[in-house]
Amino acid sequence: MKKLTQLTQLELVLLELVAKGQGKWSWYELANALSRRDVPREPDMMVVLKKLSADGLVKRYIEIGSPRDRWELTREGSILLTDATANRQRESIRYAIAIEKAKSNYSAYVLDLPGCVATGTTLEEVEQQIKEAIVLHLEELRQAGSSIPEPRTLCKYVEV
Numbered sequence: 001m002k003k004l005t006q007l008t009q010l011e012l013v014l015l016e017l018v019a020k021g022q023g024k025w026s027w028y029e030l031a032n033a034l035s036r037r038d039v040p041r042e043p044d045m046m047v048v049l050k051k052l053s054a055d056g057l058v059k060r061y062i063e064i065g066s067p068r069d070r071w072e073l074t075r076e077g078s079i080l081l082t083d084a085t086a087n088r089q090r091e092s093i094r095y096a097i098a099i100e101k102a103k104s105n106y107s108a109y110v111l112d113l114p115g116c117v118a119t120g121t122t123l124e125e126v127e128q129q130i131k132e133a134i135v136l137h138l139e140e141l142r143q144a145g146s147s148i149p150e151p152r153t154l155c156k157y158v159e160v
Contacts, residue, residue: 015058015080020033057080058072095112099123106121
């Protein structure tokens with residue numbers, strides 16, 4: 001069985017989507033759901049699904065007399081996805097962010113992650129966007145084999 005540390009971001013997202021489809025989604029529904037996620041699209045989704053199938057993590061069912069297929073997690077895939085979810089929760093990191101009010105929106109950036117920025121029309125939206133940006137930024141660092149910067153910034157307000 002494949003180890004958790006060997007999964008790419010696309011493989012992990014596809015495992016999550018296959019689980020969400022509960023064995024009822026075809027490649028078309030998976031592709032549609034994947035298009036709404038901010039993940040790398042290379043290699044092709046079908047290539048990755050077939051690789052996950054060869055690794056014993058998902059199973060493909062083809063309907064008799066129809067070109068439609070269905071994908072579901074195997075027991076091994078379910079265990080690996082559960083481990084990945086638990087691992088992600090344990091690896092929670094807290095970064096300080098700065099939020100600035102612009103003329104018609106808000107922008108946010110992470111002081112300890114240069115280049116990690118987001119915008120939103122409301123405070124709630126910019127907070128959600130910067131969380132997603134941090135997750136993506138950290139995933140890209142992991143995939144590149146770079147180290148994850150430790151949070152070092154402290155935030156304080158000073159009255160004058």
